[in-house]
Amino acid sequence: MRIGVLISGRGSNLKALIDACEEPGFRGRIALVISNRPGAAGLAVAEAAGIPTAVIDHKEFSTRETFDAELHRALTKAGVELVCNAGFMRILSDGFVEKWRDRQLNIHPSLLPAFKGLHVHQRALDAGVKITGCTVHFVRPEMDEGPIVAQAAVPVLPGDTAETLSQRVLEAEHKLYPLALKLVVEERARVVDENVRIDYDGATVGGPLFVPAG
Template sequence: MFAVNSPSCRFVVLISGRGSNLQAIVQALRERVPSAQVCAVIANTAGAQGLAWASEQGITATLVPHGDYATRNQFDQALAGAIDAHRPDYVLLAGFMRILTDEFVEHFSGRLINVHPSLLPSFPGLHTHRQALEAGVQWHGCTVHFVTPTLDHGPIIAQGIVPVLADDTPASLAERLLEVEHQVYAQVACWLAEGRVTLDARQRVQVQGVPTRSYMNMIAPQGAQAE
C-alpha cells in the first residue's frame, strides 16, 4: 500500500477570476487529504471573485495587481516574493491569465503546476475551444502539467476528455469541459499532497499507486436513434 510522504503539503493558488478550479481543489483537499492546505490565494486583478471566496473560507487572500508594475519582470518579482512568504510546496495556476517570465518559472521549477484547456500538445495558447472546433476534432480536453519556460508545455500529470458534439459552440464546449477540469485538477492536487507525483530521468511524470491518469465525461449525442 502506498504511504503518504507529504502529510502537511502547502499550496499557493494563483487566480485571475472567479476561482472555480480553486474551489474544487480546496474542497477535494479538505475531504481527502485534510492535513494538506491551500495556505494562500493570490490574484493579479482586483475584480477576481475567487479572492472573496478564499477570504470566506479563512484562506489568506492577497492582491498583487500587475498594473502597478512597469515591467513584467518587476511584477513577477513581486509575485514571487508574495508566494515565497507562504513557503509553499507547490504553486497552482488556476485560471491565472498572465504569461510568466522564464526567471519566475525557473524559481519555482518542479513546483509550478498549470491546467490548460486542451489536450496538449494540441492547441496551445488562447481560444483552445475554437481551435478544436475549427480543426474538426471529435474529442477535446484539458491537461494538468508542470510548467516550463516554453508556453503550454511541460511534463503531463493528467488529462481529461469530453466528446465534441455536432452543435457545439466554443462556449458550450468550454462549459462541458470545465466540469472535467475541476475533477482532474482537484485529483492532481490530492496526488501532490500525498507525495505520489515524481519525475523520472526522462522528465516524464510517474504517479505511484495510480493505474490511469485520464478522465472522461461521456455525453450521448442528442437526437441519435437506434436503427
C-alpha cells in the first residue's frame, strides 16, 4: 500500500512510521511526504530515508479549499492510497476529508474523546486526570473525530509538567502509530458503521485496540 504522510514540524512520528515500513514483511511503503511549512525538520528526515518530499505552503493559497485541492493533486499523482497525518497542523476542508474517507489516519495526544484540540497536556493536568494517552483514528470533518483504531494509555505522574507528560505521551505515540498503521495496511482494521472492527490474534473484536499503561 502506498502511503502519503502529512507533516508540519520535526517529523518524530514520521520517523516511527518510516522505521515500521522498513521492517521485513510490512505491507506498506511511504511514497510521499508533504509539509505545509517549508522549513519543517521532518523533510530532512524523509530525505535521509530516500523518500520523495514536497512542500505545499498554505500561505500561498487564498482559501483552505484551494490549498487542499493542491494537496489532493500531489497525493493522487504519487499514487497514494492511504494518508497519515503526523503532526500536520492544518484543519482540512470537509471536501478533502470526504475524498479520503476511511483512507486517512490521524494521531492525537489524548485518549479521545477527551481533550480534543490544542494544549492537551496542560488541560489534562488541570483536570487532574490520572491516566492520559494517545489515539489513532480515521479522520472525519469534525476536529479530532472519527472511528478509533487504537489507543495507548500513559500514566500522569506526581510532579508532571506539560513538557514531561508530553514527552512520555510522544514515546507512546511512536509505538502506537506504527501498530495502527500495520493493522490498516493489512486490512485487519476496517470501518463498519462508523466503528472499527479489528482482526487481532486470530479474533475479530469491535472497538479500538487498547494498549494499557506500562
